[in-house]
Amino acid sequence: xxxxxxxxxxxxxxxxxxxxxxxxxxxxxxxxxxxxxxxxxxxxxxxxxxxxxxxxxxxxxxxxxxxxxxxxxxxxxxxxxxxxxxxxxxxxxxxxxxxxxxxxxxxxxxxxxxxxxxxxxxxxxxxxxxxxxxxxxxxxxxxxxxxxxxxxxxxxxxxxxxxxxxxxxxxxxxxxxxxxxxxxxxxxxxxxxxxxxxxxxxxxxxxxxxxxxxxxxxxxxxxxxxxxxxxxxxxxxxxxxxxxxxxxxxxxxxxxxxxxxxxxxxxxxxxxxxxxxxxxxxxxxxxxxxxxxxxxxxxxxxxxxxxxxxxxxxxxx
Numbered sequence: 001x002x003x004x005x006x007x008x009x010x011x012x013x014x015x016x017x018x019x020x021x022x023x024x025x026x027x028x029x030x031x032x033x034x035x036x037x038x039x040x041x042x043x044x045x046x047x048x049x050x051x052x053x054x055x056x057x058x059x060x061x062x063x064x065x066x067x068x069x070x071x072x073x074x075x076x077x078x079x080x081x082x083x084x085x086x087x088x089x090x091x092x093x094x095x096x097x098x099x100x101x102x103x104x105x106x107x108x109x110x111x112x113x114x115x116x117x118x119x120x121x122x123x124x125x126x127x128x129x130x131x132x133x134x135x136x137x138x139x140x141x142x143x144x145x146x147x148x149x150x151x152x153x154x155x156x157x158x159x160x161x162x163x164x165x166x167x168x169x170x171x172x173x174x175x176x177x178x179x180x181x182x183x184x185x186x187x188x189x190x191x192x193x194x195x196x197x198x199x200x201x202x203x204x205x206x207x208x209x210x211x212x213x214x215x216x217x218x219x220x221x222x223x224x225x226x227x228x229x230x231x232x233x234x235x236x237x238x239x240x241x242x243x244x245x246x247x248x249x250x251x252x253x254x255x256x257x258x259x260x261x262x263x264x265x266x267x268x269x270x271x272x273x274x275x276x277x278x279x280x281x282x283x284x285x286x287x288x289x290x291x292x293x294x295x296x297x298x299x300x301x302x303x304x305x306x307x308x309x310x311x312x313x314x315x316x317x
Contacts, residue, residue, distance in 0.1 A: 005042055007040060007041060007042060007171075008040070008041050008042070008101040008102065008167050008168060008170070008171040009041065009042045009044060009098055009099060009100050009101050009171075010037065010041045010042070010043060010044070010100060010101060010102040010103060010104065010167065011044050011045075011046060011097070011100045011102070011103035011104070011139075012033055012037070012043050012044070012045050012046075012103070012104045013045070013046065013047065013104065013105050013106035013109065013112045013151075014045040014046055014047035014050070015027050015028050015047060015106055016028055016030040016033045016104060016106060016151050017030070017033055017034060017043060017045045018034060019045060019047070020056070021047040021049075021050045021056060022056075023049075023056075023057060023058050023059070023060050023061075024057050025056050025057050028106070028151075030104075030151050032104075032151070032154055032160075033104060033151070036312065036313050037104070039312070040310055040312075040313060041101075041102075041167075044097070044098060044100065046093065046135075048086065048089060048090065048093070048111045048112065048134075048135040049061070049111050051089065051093065052085060052086060052089035054082075059074045059075070059076065059077075060074070060075040060076070061073065061074055061075065061082070061110050061111070062074075062075045062078075062110050062118070062120055063110045063117060063118065063119045063120070063131045063133075063134075064078050064119065064120045064121075064122050065119050065120065065121045065122060065128075066122045067122075067123075070119060070131060071083045072086050072110055072111070072134050078122065083134065086111060086134040086135065087134060087138065089135075090134060090135045090138035090139070091138065093135075094138060094139060094142050094143075099174065100143070100146055101146065101147070101167045101168075101170040101171040101174070102146060102147045102148070102149075102163065102166070102167035102170065103139060103146060103147070103148045103149075104148075104149055104150070104151055104154065105133065105136050105148060105149070105150045105151070106150065106151060107150035107151055107152040107153070108150075109133050109136075110131075110133055110134070111133045111134055111135045111136070112133045112135055112136050113131070113132065113133040113136060113150060114132060114133065114136040114140070114148050114149070114150050115132070115150055115153065116129035116130065116131070117129070117131035117132055117133055118131065119131035136148070145170065145228060145229065145232045146170060147163055147166035147167055147170060147232075147236075149163045157314070158238050159238075160313075160314070161314060162235075162236065162237075162238050164308070164309040164313050164314070165196070165235060165308045165309060166232065166235050166236065167309070168304075168308055168309045169193070169231070169232070169235055169304075169308070170232070172189060172304075173189065173228060173231075176189055176224075182220070183215065183216075183217055183220050186212070186215065186220070186224055186227075187212060187215075188302075190208060190209070190212045190227075191299075191302070192302045192303060192304050193231075193303075193304055194303070195247055195250070195251065195303045195304075195305035196235075196303070196304055196305045196308060197231075197234055197235075198246075198247050198250065199239040199243050199244050199246075199247045199305070200234050200235060200237045200238075200239050200243070201233075201234040201237050204230055204231075204233065204234035205234070207230060208227060208230060208231060208234070211223060211226060211227045211230070212227065215227075241274060241275045241276075241277060241281075242275060244274070244281055245271050245272075245274065245275045247305065248267075248271050248284055248285075248288065249271070251288055251300065251305075252264070252267060252268075252288070254292075254297050254299070254300055255288075255291055255292070255295060258291070258294075258295040259291065263291065266287070267284065267287060267288065267291075270283060270284040270287055271284055285306060288306075289306060
């Protein structure tokens, strides 16, 4: 029997989950975290600043550049730094952390920000958005394959879709090792992600196919690790409409003996409408799915390309 939880596990900066842990005792009620995420994921909240003992309320902290060395300091007393304390806390916290499939961080946070965190130059006072929070950096170094995002970027439809695709891929990957035959499950995992990989990175798709072809029970541990690293790199890419249309044309080939000329022309017209960005990808995919409901194909039915994650997690069109 599997010991894996029956849904993905994600980390969330505690302030985004309506916990009053910010420096001023406030919080941010993030709609995506508190509505959609709690419905589909198990949430694990962390506030590094509170958990390492800085208290509520507390002095504001910031990242500051001292001649190329980035330190975590108190904004009003920059000579007093807490960089090593935050790093030590992060190392200990991560040792006991449950296995996560994704992490949503607080944007701009000197502890939790994961993209373009402000860094103040100690001499000029100028700010550059080129930093990463100390805890977020430790997490990414320890768990490089776990998808991470900040809550601000998730308002972008394409970024959210990509993040969710990677969360569910990471969760499905972990399920492989809970099955009776992990080697068989590994091959099925790759088979079911073929169309998705074809859309994202055709070069990686071919290389991953070669890796799968080389795997056996003796080299499975090493080869599967190599596979997953390249797989997650490929999954991080956002395909163009043209790449998606190429995959849809490939899918259409499985219907060539079942559709009449009118149906084929209709599909091709919708593919082009999508390529021109006049409809979302959902429209041609739903039409393809309609035809496969009438003409069953086991290979297509198992492809995550059509439903990589629950549709209710997506931003409304």
